[in-house]
Amino acid sequence: MNDPLPPLRDVIARHDLAAKKSFGQHFLLDLNLTAKIASFAGDMANSQAIEIGPGPGGLTRAILGAGARHLTVVEKDARFLPALEEISAAWPGKVTVLEADGLTIDEATILSGENRVILSNLPYNVGTILLIKWLQAQPIWWRRAVLMFQREVADRVVARVGDKAYGRLAILTQSVCAAQLVMKIPAQAFTPPPKVESAVVMLDPLPDGTRFDDLKALGIVTASAFGQRRKTLRRSLGQAASQTTASTEELIAAAGLEPGARAETIDIAGFQALARAWRAARATQP
Incomplete structure (x- = not known):
């Protein structure tokens, strides 16, 4: 489906949506990049998707454009809700906007069905905490997670034994999931640009009986x-x-x-x- 909404820069200007450093916010405005990120979720025609921290909705629009059956966006910063409601109106019946904290919600009860995916440009200050939360879910309720982190964190997620970045985060993640770094994104792609590169990691839960359960x-x-x-x-x-x-x-x-x-x-x-x-x-x- 073609995106019926104006450019993100216009949306941000109209709603006066400056990124907040305290929330670790950096906006990805290039819709070609967000479309590429959404594509890593695979066929979403029958998927219930969830996005944490959508901000002005760049990735949100890409997920809907990629054909997600339904998308729930969870945003704690009320400044973004009007822009997100505009997206909801443009895709009738396909979007639920929740004003909530992604750290405290129970995603498994919010999303129905079996085919559930997570896609998020995670706020820098809570990305690792959210990842651990999703890894600890019992049972695992999601079929795939496509997550953007600071490059340093992404390297730690996918590291193998012997790598410089190998450590606790790699072991916890890979005891539950197969992890791949699928895309690198330069700082200049964001507004405002962060001091570091970012990267997208794709996580697929290991088969039942092979995941480490403690x-x-x-x-x-x-x-x-x-x-x-x-x-x-x-x-x-x-x-x-x-x-x-x-x-x-x-x-x-x-x-x-x-x-x-x-x-x-x-x-x-x-x-x-x-x-x-x-x-x-x-x-x-x-």
């Missing part, structure tokens, strides 16, 4: 291990071990890892084994 335990052992990433596991896992009946050495042995290894050399399966060992030792506490 992100709390995994989060604890990775936070401990990478909190002192230059130290060996023998020296860095003390905080995690202190929450169990096991010693650090016993946890490492139960996971089949080497005490002298450093966190950045342990693959995701190794950390999952460590999380299972932590949970088992935790369960034996009186």
Whole structure:
């Protein structure tokens, strides 16, 4: 469907929509770029889509133009609601506008059906928090997430063992999803331009039975291990071990890892084994 609305710059000027640094807002105005981002969601003809932090609606319009069956936009900044309602009027029956905080909503109850997708240019100050929230959902309610982050964060999401960016975020994400960096976006594409590049990550949940189902335990052992990433596991896992009946050495042995290894050399399966060992030792506490 052709976009029936005026250019985004005109919309922003008419509604006096300046980006707020406190909300981590940067507007992507190039509709060719937003259309490319929306295309990574695949065929959305039967999809219920959700977008967090749509701002003036650049990506919103691209998602609708890509044929989403229905789109729910969640915006906490009331200044953008009139512009979003104009989009809703231009696509009758296809858009629900919610004035709410994406950190506190229950997306699984807002969206109906099985074919649910997340597409968002995430505000820089809450992007990682929202990602963790969606990873922790039990059961996973979304079939794909197409998310834009600061480039540094995107690199951390998709990093593999041995990469400089490999750490806690990669392990948590890839224990639940297949993760790909699919697009890089220069700072100059945004208004106002941020100080860093951005990148789009595509996440597909792993099949049932292969996703790691205890992100709390995994989060604890990775936070401990990478909190002192230059130290060996023998020296860095003390905080995690202190929450169990096991010693650090016993946890490492139960996971089949080497005490002298450093966190950045342990693959995701190794950390999952460590999380299972932590949970088992935790369960034996009186």
